[in-house]
Amino acid sequence: MAAQKSYKSMVCPFCSLHCDDLIIETSDNNIRLTQGNPECGKKISRHNINSQSRTSATINKKKTGLTEALKKVKKIIEKKSEVLILNHGTDLSGLRSLLTFASKYHCIIDHITSKFLFQNIGIVQRTGYIATSLMETKNRADTIIIFGNNILKKNPRLLDRILIPDASLCVNPKKKNIILVGSFDKNTINSISRKSNAINVRIKLDNIPDFLKIINNNKSETLRFITKQSLVKINSIIKKSKYLVSTWTASDFSNTKNPEDIISSISKFIVDLNITSRAACMPISGPLADSTSAQALTWLTGFPSRIKYSNNSFKHNRTAYNSEKLIENKQVDTVIHVSNLSENELIMNKNIYNIVLGHPNSKLNIEPDIFIPIGIPGLDHEGIMFRTDNVVSVALKSVRKLKLPSTQTIFNKLI
Amino acid sequence: MIIRLKSGIVYDPTNNIFNRTKDIFIKDGKIINKNNIHGKINQTIDCTNKIIMPGAIDLHTHIGGGKVNIARLMLEEFHDETDAKYDSSSIIAPTTIKTGLKYIEMGYTTCFEPALLPINARQAHAEMADIPFIDKGGYALLGNDDFFLNLLRKKASQSVINDYVAFILKASQSMGIKVVNPGGINAFKFNQRALDVDEKSKYYNITPRDVVTKLARAIYDLGVPHPLHVHCSNLGIPGNFLSTIETIKAAEGMPIHLTHIQFQSYGNNGDRGFSSAAVEISNHLNKVKNLTCDVGQIMFGQTVTMSGDSMSQHKNHKHAHPNKWMCMDIECDAGCGVVPFKYKDQSFVNSLQWAIGLEIFLLAEDPWKVYLTTDHPNGAPFTSYPHLIKLLMDRSFRNDILRELPKDILNHTILHTIKREYTMSEIAIMTRSAPAKILGLSQKGNLSIGSNADITIYDKNIKDIEEMFAHPIYVLKDGEIVVENGKIKKYRWGKTHTVKPEYDKSIEKSLTKFFDKYHTMKLDNYVLSDEEMENMIGSKVYVNECKYKRKQ
Structure with missing residues (x-):
């Protein structure tokens, strides 16, 4: 008998845009995107259960029941002196329970992409900043500057859904100017050109601060990385712009000499434009619930990441609680990896006790001491996650019935 | 379990009880009639020489939502680890946990977030759900959203506007509607830098007066208890009292609540072009029947706006x-701005702001029309309330501080001439019964039989009024003792207050079209259901009654 198919709308948990207009087909708990961007379809299909999926808990490679695994986790945690919870992505309920657990066992908490988070929030903590959200960009932006070249690959629907949509409230999408700063491939430039006016400023990302200085000063001088003609054209577009949006993803700058300097220069450029016109920044966060983590931890502890519970409250230290260093220097004896959203390889240090509350399709560089498969918010259970612009959060639905426990369920059992 | 509060000095303004010694009985979270007690009394608290009041209500305090989290994130350097009782977050942008602790320790049991962006409602409620002890709610922001302004531009009927307002209240699980700088936030997105009450926005060709009139009418027609909550045009600008008065007129006699009115009561007289217009504003407050306000008193020191x-x-x-x-510009819905600020006692402007707030309090003839707020944290953190109460109740204390301020402010304020001192009864009205009344919280702010047993007990033996109000000895929330001898006894979690006036569902068709075309989320994801509130967000919903059935 053929497996029963059903069609449902889905809120996607797998990138920070969290689109909620996807139509999927489920059949025997396999999910296939039937309407939407094929790149998103590929992403979603990677979360289907296959013969390699780990749907049972293991202790030292041996399959075991959930109760046994939890008993073992508790025993280990009670013995160990310094426990790090490394968040690779979970939803709001997961974070709330993770914090309660951390406060009981005096754990350190870090997010795997904290480095990029701190690069972006550094501006808010040091200087002035003007931001915007996805819908404002969709409906109001007449000029968009995209810095870095991976942002569109990482967020497949950013272009069609937000930057050059079919309809905008206040601007004609076809008349939008898209300035691409960095090395963009021809296909990307051509696809943007078909819908709007695209200009590629092919400069090294390290040169962004200099490029923006020249634009800001409105000097018609020629730099070695941009022709005078291009500069005049860009200046003219910016001058005419009524609502300009700058967008980037911090991880694109990770190979530059000074990522924070680049982000600060973009922010300053926007702040200066607002003296006479309107413009705003719209950084795009990563796909591992970075925004969700930063938001929830901030309201609950006062800090967005890198915290430790001690003396009755969470303390923050950006350097001392940097998970990368803690693991590298073996300053923690146990790491609890919480990974709900990605099947990408999870890197563990074999010299530290590793507990993984993981995606059933997790690729692992070594076998962890304990592995507990957990459900994916938005597929296996409901949840709340924050979008990249931090002001919108979405309600994720449950669309398959694998009966995998949520992060919240696991931590609640451990408390 | 039955609790008896024995021989307390009771202030219950709703029931016209002031300074009367009596017992109060509590069972299952409610105040009960002595005659209906059939079982044994499990606990008696001797309240001799103790003042009993309903739990205090803060009707305007920024405690949840995106802007509060931005402030928390921004102001790391103000964290302070000296008091191990609390986490290190600064009181100007406290964590949710610290917010709850500090409020309940002061005897506040219900608080309202006044700037709940509908698009940000999920976050705001999730944050507030993580505030322990207190009940909470929010006012949804309207009047700058493109959907509403489009309705006005197209001259939609009042009935359609009412449907939209009712839909937003339901979708965002809100208790009321607030308008901030009517139409001005939207105009700023089109690079307008000011918008006076009768000035048209360039894009929509609509005035703030149009926005206020339509929204005030909608709230009235729908029977929503809390009047339109208005942050007027021209906030903080010298001479803005004129636009404040025009905003009052824009309500056309319908109920209207002007918030943090201190920031809206500035004249522009004198050498420095800045003076008090508290007298002019107070004259309106005293004269106009359906007008209420909260003050938004400033205090000297560091805060964040x-x-x-x-x-x-x-x-x-x-x-x-x-x-x-x-x-930030937000989702064709609203905007926000977070700016840290230090009010300095040697600043002419800041000192005058301090005096203007107090003038408004002291010139108000009816304490049922004016509410005690600092617009936390904009004027000062909410923990300043006991100090503010002392300023109102103790003229010599007030004048001692006034004497330390720049002398030239005396040319622009009449504060030093005001002899009035607030009474305990008036404080009870303005912090409890009056906010409950204006919010339509029939079971709060009073000690009637059947009301929620949210109760604060102060020690009358504490002579310093500031100290007394800062540290009640007992606080009961829903009948449970949560603060005993000034110390937290038990954590508990409050609920979310909402109103849900009826509306014609056909508005959802227009909204679906708008969402599908212009929004970045589907309408059904935008709406917060009661189930989501309880199961995912983490707070049960309590639906308050509307005053009457919808008028149109």
Whole structure:
């Protein structure tokens, strides 16, 4: 008998845009995107259960029941002196329970992409900043500057859904100017050109601060990385712009000499434009619930990441609680990896006790001491996650019935 | 379990009880009639020489939502680890946990977030769900959203506007509607830097007066208890009392609540072009029947200003202290701005702001029309309330501080001439019964039989009124003792207050079209259901009754 198919709308948990207009087909708990961007379809299909999926808990490679695994986790945690919870992505309920657990066992908490988070929030903590959200960009932006070249690959629907949509409230999408700063491939430039006016400023990302200085000063001088003609054209577009949006993803700058300097220069450029016109920044966060983590931890502890519970409250230290260093220097004896959203390889240090509350399709560089498969918010259970612009959060639905426990369920059992 | 509060000095303004010694009985979270007690009394608290009041209600305090989290994130350097009782977050942008602890320790049991962006409602409620002890709610922001302004531009009927307002209340699980700088936040997105009450926005060709009139009418027609909550045009600008008065007129006699009115009561007289217009504003407050206000008193010291008024906050960023700030345009819905600020007692302007707030309190003839707020944290953190109460109740204390301020403010304020001292009864009205009344919280702010047993007990033996109000000896929330001898006894979690007036569902068709075409989320994801509130967000919903059935 053929497996029963059903069609449902889905809120996607797998990138920070969290689109909620996807139509999927489920059949025997396999999910296939039937309407939407094929790149998103590929992403979603990677979360289907296959013969390699780990749907049972293991202790030292041996399959075991959930109760046994939890008993073992508790025993280990009670013995160990310094426990790090490394968040690779979970939803709001997961974070709330993770914090309660951390406060009981005096754990350190870090997010795997904290480095990029701190690069972006550094501006808010040091200087002035003007931001915007996805819908404002969709409906109001007449000029968009995209810095870095991976942002569109990482967020497949950013272009069609937000930057050059079919309809905008206040601007004609076809008349939008898209300035691409960095090395963009021809296909990307051509696809943007078909819908709007695209200009590629092919400069090294390290040169962004200099490029923006020249634009800001409105000097018609020629730099070695941009022709005078291009500069005049860009200046003219910016001058005419009524609502300009700058967008980037911090991880694109990770190979530059000074990522924070680049982000600060973009922010300053926007702040200066607002003296006479309107413009705003719209950084795009990563796909591992970075925004969700930063938001929830901030309201609950006062800090967005890198915290430790001690003396009755969470303390923050950006350097001392940097998970990368803690693991590298073996300053923690146990790491609890919480990974709900990605099947990408999870890197563990074999010299530290590793507990993984993981995606059933997790690729692992070594076998962890304990592995507990957990459900994916938005597929296996409901949840709340924050979008990249931090002001919108979405309600994720449950669309398959694998009966995998949520992060919240696991931590609640451990408390 | 039955609790008896024995021989307390009771202030229950709703029931016209002031300074009367009596017992109060509590069972299952409610106040009960002595005659209906059939079982044994499990606990008796001797309240001799103790003042009993209903739990206090803060009707305007920024305690949840995106802007509060931006402030928390921005102001790491103000964290302070000296008091191990609390986490290190600064009281100007406390964590949710610290917010709950500090409020309940002061005897506040219900608080309202006044700037709940519908698009940000999920976050705001999730944050507030993580505030322990207190009940809470929010006012949804309207009047700058493109959907509403489009309705006005197309001259939609009042009935359609009413449907939209009712839909937003339901979708965002809100208790009321607030408008911030009516139309101005939207105009700022089109690069307008000011918008006076009768000035048309360039894009929509609509005036703030149009916005206020339509929204005030909608709230009235729908029977929503809390009047339109208005942050007027021209916030903080010298001479703005004129636009404040015009905003009052824009309500056309319908109920209207002007918030943090201190920031809206500025004249522009004198050498410095800045003076008090508290007398002019108070004359209106005393005269206009359906007008209420909260004050938004400022206190000297460091704080952070956070507002949906991105137009005004962008202007204010030049005064940021420390020098950092953030503004944001949000989802064709609203905006926000977060600017840290230090009110200095030797600043002419800040000192006069302090005096203007107090003038408004002291010139108000009816304490049922004016509410005690600092617009936390914009004027000062909410923990300043006991100090503010002392300023109102103790003239010599007030004048001692006034004497330390720049002398030239005396040319522009009449504060030093005001002899009035608030009574305990008036404080009970303005912090309990009056906010409950204006919010339509029939079971709060009073000690009637059947009301929630949210009760604060103060020690009358404490002679310093500030100290007494800062540290009640007992606080009961829903009949449970949560503070005993000034110390937290038990954590508990409050609920979310909402109103849900009826509306014609056909508005959802227009909204679905708008969402599908212009929004970045589907309408059904935008709506917060009661189930989501309880199961995912983490707070049960309590639906308050509307005053009457919808009029149109």
